Amino acid sequence: xxxxxxxxxxxxxxxxxxxxxxxxxxxxxxxxxxxxxxxxxxxxxxxxxxxxxxxxxxxxxxxxxxxxxxxxxxxxxxxxxxxxxxxxxxxxxxxxxxxxxxxxxxxxxxxxxxxxxxxxxxxxxxxxxxxxxxxxxxxxxxxxxxxxxxxxxxxxxxxxxxxxxxxxxxxxxxxxxxxxxxxxxxxxxxxxxxxxxxxxxxxxxxxxxxxxxxxxxxxxxxxxxxxxxxxxxxxxxxxxxxxxxxxxxxxxxxxxxxxxxxxxxxxxxxxxxxxxxxxxxxxxxxxxxxxxxxxxxxxxxxxxxxxxxxxxxxxxxxxxxxxxxxxxxxxxxxxxxxxxxxxxxxxxxxxxxxxxxxxxxxxxxxxxxxxxxxxxxxxxxxxxxxxxxxxxxxxxxx
Numbered sequence: 001x002x003x004x005x006x007x008x009x010x011x012x013x014x015x016x017x018x019x020x021x022x023x024x025x026x027x028x029x030x031x032x033x034x035x036x037x038x039x040x041x042x043x044x045x046x047x048x049x050x051x052x053x054x055x056x057x058x059x060x061x062x063x064x065x066x067x068x069x070x071x072x073x074x075x076x077x078x079x080x081x082x083x084x085x086x087x088x089x090x091x092x093x094x095x096x097x098x099x100x101x102x103x104x105x106x107x108x109x110x111x112x113x114x115x116x117x118x119x120x121x122x123x124x125x126x127x128x129x130x131x132x133x134x135x136x137x138x139x140x141x142x143x144x145x146x147x148x149x150x151x152x153x154x155x156x157x158x159x160x161x162x163x164x165x166x167x168x169x170x171x172x173x174x175x176x177x178x179x180x181x182x183x184x185x186x187x188x189x190x191x192x193x194x195x196x197x198x199x200x201x202x203x204x205x206x207x208x209x210x211x212x213x214x215x216x217x218x219x220x221x222x223x224x225x226x227x228x229x230x231x232x233x234x235x236x237x238x239x240x241x242x243x244x245x246x247x248x249x250x251x252x253x254x255x256x257x258x259x260x261x262x263x264x265x266x267x268x269x270x271x272x273x274x275x276x277x278x279x280x281x282x283x284x285x286x287x288x289x290x291x292x293x294x295x296x297x298x299x300x301x302x303x304x305x306x307x308x309x310x311x312x313x314x315x316x317x318x319x320x321x322x323x324x325x326x327x328x329x330x331x332x333x334x335x336x337x338x339x340x341x342x343x344x345x346x347x348x349x350x351x352x353x354x355x356x357x358x359x360x361x362x363x364x365x366x367x368x369x370x371x372x373x374x375x376x377x378x379x380x381x382x383x384x385x386x387x388x389x390x391x392x393x394x395x396x397x398x
Contacts, residue, residue, distance in 0.1 A: 002258065008082035009071050011093065012131035013063050014127060016199045018081075018085050020235045024059060026148070028253045029246070032059045037134040038099040043110065053286030055249075056242035056394040057109035058233045061093075062132040064099055072098045083139060091139035103128045110237065120239040123200055127236075135246045147230045149194055150257055160189035162291075164258040165251035169196045169324075171205050172350055175214045176297040176322035178221070179306050183294065184260050193218075194232035194258055198239075204332065207231065207351050211269065211344045245284065245293075250291040259294045295348060297322060299340055334358075336389055348385035359384070 013021075024032055031051040036044065041058035044050050048057075061230045071081070075095045084090040097229045106128060107114045107121050116122055155163060163185050170177055185191050195209045195214060211229065238246050244261060251259040284291075295308035298319035303312055312319070318338065330337045331350050351358075358381065361367060366372075366379045 008080050008092065008261070009075070010067075010084050010085050011063065011071060011081045011133070012065060012068055013061070015085055015089075016088055016127070016235045017061065017063060017198075018083075018139055018141055019060070019143075019233045020085075020237060020340075021091070021137065021139050022144055023233075023235070023250075025137070025139060026142075029055075029059070030253050031055070034136065035059060035061055035134045038096045038132075041099075041101075041132075043311055049285055054245050054284045055244055057106075057237075059237075060101065060106075060132040061104075062106070062129045064127050064129040067117070067149060068129060069131055074227075075133070081133070083137070084111065086273060090141070091131065091137060091309075093137035094135045095133050096135040097129055098133050100130055101391075103130060110242075111239065119200075120236065124236050128304075141196050143231075143233070148254060150230060151228055154225075155255065156193075158189060158225060160226075162188045163190045163256045164188040164262050165192045165194060165247075165254070165256040166193045166253075166261055167196060167247050168214075170210050171202075171324055171344055172215055172328055172342060173210070173217060173339065174322050174324060174327055175299070178217060178343075179221070179297050180262065180294055180362045181217075181227070185222065188258065189226065191227050192225055192254065193227065193229045194251070195229055196235040197235075199229045204328070204354070205315040210350065215347055216345060216349075217343070225332060245287070248284070248287050248291055252287070256289065258290040258292055260294055262268070262294050263296045273306075301327050336385060336392070339389060339393060344386050344389035345366050345382075347389065348382040351385055352381045 023029055024034065027033070031053045034174045036050075036058045040050075041060060043286055044055060046059045046346065049055060075081070075098050077096065081092055081093045081095060082089050101344075103125070104114050107124060110124065111118055111120050113121060116125065132354065133293075136271065143338060151163075154160070168177060173218045181191065181193070193212055193214065195207070201207060211231070214229050218229060220223050232250070232393065247261070248259050252284060289376050297306050297308055298316075298321050299305070300307045300312050300314055301318050322341065326338050327341050331347065331354060334351065336344070336347050336351070356392055362381065362384060364385070370384075371392070
């Protein structure tokens, strides 16, 4: 995007800041509609509200860097800045005010801690400066507009009256995720799965692989015209303990009527206040979307199916829990998780990604061990894992 004024001073931001600015410009964090000045920021810090609606911390832009600090300290009112990412102009900002912030206080506002051992705190410390700038801005970032159009088109196509949102990382997509999606679809005309796409993602399960797994499940095992999968770029503002508030605002502003979250949602904290158990829901103001808390699912070895803790009479010692980290650990060690935990086709996708070209003579192993046509045919590693899981599931020999 070329600058219209070559004399503009430059403010260097990263793609995470660009995405966050675009989120607000597209109206996806309403009522927030722009960068906050110092007076507004102080009020939001005090009340945790903006324009009568819950908002956990000020929306500000304070990029780190010696060049940025020099530019910000030298700005005059109404002076224009060119916003730059990776040496490419991406927008502009007309400065109304520059004010100093306390980076440690900002970390506390977002994460509820200043502990540098916290990974989010570490990452934000590296990109947070001492000076914030407020003013009207524009950035060129059409991704969010395309997602809004995709959701609107899906709603119009089926005449959806009830649209539910799910925020999911699906690292990896397991059977409890599948059950949650199905039960949400039972109550809704359309389900929008916001597949989280953080900026500091573990390359073990990149977004493209997680999307492929989700897309496979939706297209093969659900009425696909009633499910939309879209990326949600999870920037630093979502990483703290106020995550559920921001999730609700984003879902509402994308046109959803309901947000479904699990009992173990990162932002669903509970605490005691005046001898009464409270949660974040007790403090929400002006949020016009229904928030539904789904039960935790497990596999019961007596019921022999997936159950919720609300419906199964058997104790937890009979339950197989769906802990994504532990399932992922099996995959990282090269093991096929049991199909009761994760669908074999999805395990095959992940193992093929983690261990490319793992077998020296795949065709021979396949021919020796797997039933087939009797002809030596070229087979992929994914096919091999799927057939291997079928052998594991053979029940005639105990």
